[in-house]
Amino acid sequence: MRLMIRQAKCYRSGEWILTDVRVDDGIITSVGDRLPTGDEDEIVEANGKTLLPGLIDVHVHLREPGFEEKETIASGSRAAARGGFTTIAAMPNTEPVTDTADLVREQYRKAGKEAVVNVHFYGAITEGLRGEELTDFQALKEAGAFALTDDGVGIQSAGQMLAAMERAKEVGLTVVAHCEDNSLADRGVMHDGEKASRLGLPGIPAEAEAAHIVRDALLAERTGVHYHVCHVSSAASVQAIREAKQRGVHMTAEVTPHHLVLTEDDIPGDNALYKMNPPLRSARDRSALMAGLLDGTIDFIATDHAPHETAAKRRGFRGAPFGVIGLETAFPLLYTRLVLTGFLTLEQLVKRMSTAPAACFGLPGGVICEGAQADLTLVDLEREETVDPAAFYSKSENTPFCGWRLTGWPVWTMVGGQVVYDEAQGGITG
Numbered sequence: 053m054r055l056m057i058r059q060a061k062c063y064r065s066g067e068w069i070l071t072d073v074r075v076d077d078g079i080i081t082s083v084g085d086r087l088p089t090g091d092e093d094e095i096v097e098a099n100g101k102t103l104l105p106g107l108i109d110v111h112v113h114l115r116e117p118g119f120e121e122k123e124t125i126a127s128g129s130r131a132a133a134r135g136g137f138t139t140i141a142a143m144p145n146t147e148p149v150t151d152t153a154d155l156v157r158e159q160y161r162k163a164g165k166e167a168v169v170n171v172h173f174y175g176a177i178t179e180g181l182r183g184e185e186l187t188d189f190q191a192l193k194e195a196g197a198f199a200l201t202d203d204g205v206g207i208q209s210a211g212q213m214l215a216a217m218e219r220a221k222e223v224g225l226t227v228v229a230h231c232e233d234n235s236l237a238d239r240g241v242m243h244d245g246e247k248a249s250r251l252g253l254p255g256i257p258a259e260a261e262a263a264h265i266v267r268d269a270l271l272a273e274r275t276g277v278h279y280h281v282c283h284v285s286s287a288a289s290v291q292a293i294r295e296a297k298q299r300g301v302h303m304t305a306e307v308t309p310h311h312l313v314l315t316e317d318d319i320p321g322d323n324a325l326y327k328m329n330p331p332l333r334s335a336r337d338r339s340a341l342m343a344g345l346l347d348g349t350i351d352f353i354a355t356d357h358a359p360h361e362t363a364a365k366r367r368g369f370r371g372a373p374f375g376v377i378g379l380e381t382a383f384p385l386l387y388t389r390l391v392l393t394g395f396l397t398l399e400q401l402v403k404r405m406s407t408a409p410a411a412c413f414g415l416p417g418g419v420i421c422e423g424a425q426a427d428l429t430l431v432d433l434e435r436e437e438t439v440d441p442a443a444f445y446s447k448s449e450n451t452p453f454c455g456w457r458l459t460g461w462p463v464w465t466m467v468g469g470q471v472v473y474d475e476a477q478g479g480i481t482g
């Protein structure tokens with residue numbers, strides 16, 4: 053399959069310029085001005101739209117197996133394609149938990165048949181995410197596990213985290229941590245701040261997260277493992293990561309779009325569409341996350357796409373499960389709120405949504421250059437649209453951004469040389 057993308061705006065040698073990109077059998081073979089045409093099977097006229105390396109999200113919940121009413125590998129991967137994502141990595145808190153080599157293999161087999169983007173799968177650190185027995189890291193790695201995590205819960209015992217890091221270092225897997233000390237979080241449902249006290253709801257203090265990060269940084273320093281912090285939410289956490297990185301700890305970190313855009317002040321009363329873990333924190337915390345993202349303390353953005361059915365999210369902060377979806381809104385949300393406001397340049401945003409996660413986890417993609425895998429996204433930076441959850445490919449609609457007017461929407465997504473989403477052709481084509 054030979055394909056030419058003509059007249060797309062690409063970031064090359066420090067500026068956005070009109071470019072042609074040639075793709076042969078899934079690989080980018082040429083990038084330049086007015087490339088010769090003639091022998092292509094297909095020409096894609098970009099007409100000045102912006103071509104990005106496919107977005108990469110290493111933190112999504114696809115809910116299959118066990119919770120297929122919320123999301124499946126098929127529906128979640130379609131939501132990813134529509135959002136401009138070409139690679140995602142799925143968390144192991146399914147039912148059963150992805151904690152054995154056979155279960156990891158089964159996930160890859162299913163994704164091979166049903167997914168329209170590249171999907172990687174995490175393996176659990178402990179059996180059943182119970183925090184008791186470590187899983188067989190070597191077997192998980194051989195089955196293709198992307199990294200190790202008990203996301204959804206923190207590893208409560210420091211001794212167990214140390215043992216996990218030592219073993220992960222031996223087998224060469226990254227330890228990815230949901231940082232939360234249960235003895236501090238104590239069944240809270242929102243940030244332990246002004247809003248929680250006004251609503252009379254139990255709070256989750258910022259220290260519940262930061263305490264684990266400080267602890268784990270010491271253990272990562274001792275073991276030399278690659279340690280990655282999920283969904284950083286507080287100023288104290290950003291400072292802890294900054295200090296650890298300055299000491300040379302092999303550590304990376306991610307932040308979600310919702311923590312970059314919202315604070316506890318945006319929560320309109322007892323509405324669980326704003327309930328996630330970690331919770332939306334104070335304006336001061338949000339400023340620290342922005343500063344951390346800008347100075348490299350936080351390496352990249354990941355959505356923590358966490359689908360839940362509407363009925364479950366109607367139960368208020370006390371009764372509803374944690375989590376919001378993000379794949380289909382992340383790019384326009386951040387383009388509108390971070391780039392159009394002048395906080396980041398477009399190329400800085402793309403680095404944090406594609407190039408950096410690829411580099412941190414050794415994934416293909418994240419670049420547009422000769423020899424790279426043809427994982428590409430065309431974005432219409434002029435397009436303004438209102439977020440409409442009814443139009444999502446995701447099975448769930450639990451977003452706090454319903455009705456937001458956003459600019460800069462992905463319109464075409466290519467994975468390994470195959471067009472999987474083309475808005476002009478009616479959407480998902482794969």
Ligand SMILES: [Zn+2]
Pocket residue numbers: 203204205230282283329330
């Ligand atoms: Zn988590």
